[in-house]
Amino acid sequence: MLNIDLKNEGGNVTIVLDGMLDTNTSAEFKDRLNEIPNNATKVTVDMEKLKYTSSAGLRVILGLQNEMDKNKTELVFCNVNEVIQEVFDDTGFSDFIKVE
Numbered sequence: 001m002l003n004i005d006l007k008n009e010g011g012n013v014t015i016v017l018d019g020m021l022d023t024n025t026s027a028e029f030k031d032r033l034n035e036i037p038n039n040a041t042k043v044t045v046d047m048e049k050l051k052y053t054s055s056a057g058l059r060v061i062l063g064l065q066n067e068m069d070k071n072k073t074e075l076v077f078c079n080v081n082e083v084i085q086e087v088f089d090d091t092g093f094s095d096f097i098k099v100e
Contacts, residue, residue: 001025004032011041018049021057030060033067040073048079053087065097076100 002025003018013036021029036043043064053061068075078100080088088094 002029004029006032006035008035008037008040011037011039013037013040013043014046015043016046016049020052021050021060022052022054023056026054026056026060029057030063033060033064036073038071040071042074042076043068044076044078046079047077047081047084050081050084053084058087058091058093061093061097074098 001019002021003016005014005016005018007014015032017029019025045061045064065075076098080099085094085099088097088099
């Protein structure tokens with residue numbers, strides 16, 4: 001199960017993920033990303049309560065990064081726990097995503 005809270009405040013979008021980002025939940029996450037306006041200036045993904053991500057989740061994150069790059073929108077991942085950070089490091093995502 002994955003709870004997704006998406007807030008748009010004047011071009012700053014915050015997405016809070018709570019649960020598991022996997023094959024069963026990645027499609028819902030991808031669909032919710034369509035709510036990000038094209039003119040957003042910054043997107044912050046808060047991963048404090050994200051317990052796990054699979055390769056399906058990583059594909060959605062990669063797609064989000066590519067879309068934000070295309071739109072010249074800053075994308076930041078924050079409150080990344082040790083488990084998710086290790087996945088980012090092991091897969092090379094740490095080389096091209098911004099983690100704060």
